[in-house]
Amino acid sequence: MRNEINIYRFFNLFAIVAVISISSFLISCEQDEIYVAPLPPGGCDTVNVTYSVTIQNILSSKCVSCHGNSGGVDLNGYANVKTNVDNGKLQKTIAPGGSMAGLLSSCDSQQITAWINKGAPNN
Numbered sequence: 001m002r003n004e005i006n007i008y009r010f011f012n013l014f015a016i017v018a019v020i021s022i023s024s025f026l027i028s029c030e031q032d033e034i035y036v037a038p039l040p041p042g043g044c045d046t047v048n049v050t051y052s053v054t055i056q057n058i059l060s061s062k063c064v065s066c067h068g069n070s071g072g073v074d075l076n077g078y079a080n081v082k083t084n085v086d087n088g089k090l091q092k093t094i095a096p097g098g099s100m101a102g103l104l105s106s107c108d109s110q111q112i113t114a115w116i117n118k119g120a121p122n123n
């Protein structure tokens with residue numbers, strides 16, 4: 001009788017330990033998943049940046065109204081944008097403190113900067 005009770009106690013203890021280890025295993029799996037697929041910093045995607053999708057959208061919605069084909073700086077179309085990348089003017093004006101920086105969100109300027117750093121490809 002006494003031995004039987006001890007065996008039940010042992011199995012109870014075993015069950016508790018098993019539940020705790022399985023739960024902590026499951027919790028650690030969840031954390032692994034979160035770690036494997038992190039959000040881009042600040043929710044801003046600076047990896048999948050292309051001229052045709054990202055850059056053109058930013059420039060045509062926020063810059064081309066003043067920098068179209070009206071003389072002066074032209075940011076309409078890849079060739080004109082590339083000219084202003086190569087002469088350093090685009091990078092200078094969108095950098096923090098630059099004359100046009102206030103027109104852009106910080107994600108906009110991070111994406112333009114990332115694209116310029118990749119060599120401003122026509123992609």
Ligand code: HEC
Pocket residue numbers: 059062063064065066067071072073075084089090092093094100103104
């Ligand atoms: C409200 C009108 C307006 C908007 C919108 C605007 N700009 Fe400008 N920008 C100007 C004016 C005016 C100048 C000075 C004259 C010139 O060089 O065309 C200028 C100058 C520039 C220059 C030349 C700076 C230099 O050193 O010669 C660049 C590059 C530029 N802007 C980029 C941009 C970008 C990028 C945007 C969009 C985020 C933008 N601008 C939006 C009015 C604007």
